[in-house]
Amino acid sequence: MTTETKKFNERLGGHLTELLECAGISGKLATPRLLYGLTAEFPCVAVVGLGESAEQTVDDAENVHQGRENVRHAVASGVTALRDVQCSHVTVEPTEHAEASAEGAHLALWSYDELKAEADRQRPVQLSCAGGDSELWRRGALKASGQNLARTLMEAPANYLTPTLFSLSRRPCLRCRWEVVVRDEAWIRQRGMGAFLSVSRGSAEPPRFLELSYSGAGAGAAPLAVVGKGVTFDSGGISLKPAKNMDTMRADMGGAACTVGVLYAAAQLGLAANLRAFIPLCENMPGSRATKPGDVVTAMNGKTVQVDNTDAEGRLILADALCYAQECRPRAMLNMATLTGAISVALGSAAVGVFTNSTAAWHQLRAAGTNTGDRVWRMPLWKHYTKSMKECRLADLNNIGSATGGGACTAAAFLQEFVAEDLPWLHVDIAGTMENTTDVPYLSKGMSGRPTRTVLEFAEAICQQGSR
Numbered sequence: 368m369t370t371e372t373k374k375f376n377e378r379l380g381g382h383l384t385e386l387l388e389c390a391g392i393s394g395k396l397a398t399p400r401l402l403y404g405l406t407a408e409f410p411c412v413a414v415v416g417l418g419e420s421a422e423q424t425v426d427d428a429e430n431v432h433q434g435r436e437n438v439r440h441a442v443a444s445g446v447t448a449l450r451d452v453q454c455s456h457v458t459v460e461p462t463e464h465a466e467a468s469a470e471g472a473h474l475a476l477w478s479y480d481e482l483k484a485e486a487d488r489q490r491p492v493q494l495s496c497a498g499g500d501s502e503l504w505r506r507g508a509l510k511a512s513g514q515n516l517a518r519t520l521m522e523a524p525a526n527y528l529t530p531t532l533f534s535l536s537r538r539p540c541l542r543c544r545w546e547v548v549v550r551d552e553a554w555i556r557q558r559g560m561g562a563f564l565s566v567s568r569g570s571a572e573p574p575r576f577l578e579l580s581y582s583g584a585g586a587g588a589a590p591l592a593v594v595g596k597g598v599t600f601d602s603g604g605i606s607l608k609p610a611k612n613m614d615t616m617r618a619d620m621g622g623a624a625c626t627v628g629v630l631y632a633a634a635q636l637g638l639a640a641n642l643r644a645f646i647p648l649c650e651n652m653p654g655s656r657a658t659k660p661g662d663v664v665t666a667m668n669g670k671t672v673q674v675d676n677t678d679a680e681g682r683l684i685l686a687d688a689l690c691y692a693q694e695c696r697p698r699a700m701l702n703m704a705t706l707t708g709a710i711s712v713a714l715g716s717a718a719v720g721v722f723t724n725s726t727a728a729w730h731q732l733r734a735a736g737t738n739t740g741d742r743v744w745r746m747p748l749w750k751h752y753t754k755s756m757k758e759c760r761l762a763d764l765n766n767i768g769s770a771t772g773g774g775a776c777t778a779a780a781f782l783q784e785f786v787a788e789d790l791p792w793l794h795v796d797i798a799g800t801m802e803n804t805t806d807v808p809y810l811s812k813g814m815s816g817r818p819t820r821t822v823l824e825f826a827e828a829i830c831q832q833g834s835r
């Protein structure tokens with residue numbers, strides 16, 4: 368029993384130990400039992416098992432800290448059980464992993480129902496930590512709030528979150544030193560971002576380029592650049608997608624949403640890190656001015672691209688954003704994008720795919736994923752795939768590979784053409800983890816906001832090193 372558990376037991380009149388025994392829940396993970404009438408202070412108590420004690424450490428084969436993951440799952444099942452019986456205020460026993468406990472509780476209660484009638488919405492639940500909100504509890508709650516912000520942005524309908532509305536929704540945050548700059552179409556043209564503009568051509572909604580910066584480590588420290596794909600709706604363009612499930616393409620700005628979530632949480636936490644975010648925002652639509660298969664466009668670094676498939680648009684907007692992001696002389700650069708269906712074929716929803724030219728940066732991201740439970744898996748960035756992108760009839764590069772298979776790898780090879788060789792760079796393909804059904808038990812159903820917490824931890828770790 369932790370000290371907090373002992374105190375909690377006292378507040379329950381010393382009943383906790385006997386309840387645990389007679390309810391027979393010891394070892395059973397996340398099966399809440401609701402107990403009524405124990406004390407006046409807590410009229411309803413959810414008791415939840417944390418799993419076997421053997422599961423309390425890092426599982427190397429699974430690349431996860433199973434103990435923390437069990438806490439997230441158990442606390443989530445407890446707070447949702449209490450919400451479902453109309454509790455409006457829940458006090459959570461923090462366990463020995465207070466941060467994971469706060470994450471599980473706050474992530475589980477997220478819902479997107481603001482467009483529904485009031486009677487059909489989830490009732491708000493106020494959360495607090497037994498024994499007072501500790502620093503670790505607060506940290507977990509803020510990390511979860513970053514991910515929840517990403518989920519809300521991803522879930523929002525595309526007509527409620529156009530490129531313009533997305534950029535306007537990121538107001539300056541005075542308390543947390545977060546600066547916002549919104550660039551318009553004329554600026555994008557003037558910077559020579561021809562690949563980005565070619566994607567927005569088919570839509571009546573003008574593109575935007577959003578820049579966020581957070582300085583928590585002083586002016587001298589080189590920042591981490593975070594780039595997020597912000598296609599607020601992806602119809603596929605002239606290479607139109609099938610109608611089935613096309614509605615989920617409102618979340619094709621998942622990379623942008625997670626980027627905002629990372630900076631928001633970093634700023635709220637006062638992280639000792641300098642972060643710069645670069646977010647190209649546009650719609651991919653088949654309007655009469657839309658880019659056509661076979662068109663050739665010129666990216667910011669002068670490379671020409673033959674666009675043979677207009678649905679491979681994420682790499683086009685990222686190409687220019689990656690070029691521009693390097694102007695801030697970052698210590699490292701990470702981009703997140705719902706880039707390819709192929710990454711979903713390879714990994715399912717178990718992990719995001721990571722392509723990187725830096726093994727040191729990879730180890731840091733992997734360690735972050737083990738800790739947060741939101742895992743990452745390294746994929747190859749080989750010349751084999753670059754060759755497939757360079758076999759192009761009219762231009763330097765084609766936007767789809769000439770070979771069949773390996774679609775996530777050829778997309779990564781394409782992006783690498785726009786990154787300096789000596790810059791540690793990580794491309795994170797998040798298409799496979801975009802949506803949560805029941806795979807992650809502590810995330811409610813809907814858009815996932817993954818891997819916001821992992822990238823946040825990575826940002827903290829990499830910014831603690833001296834400048835490169």
Ligand SMILES: [Zn+2]
Nearest residue numbers: 601678679680
């Ligand atoms: Zn697409």
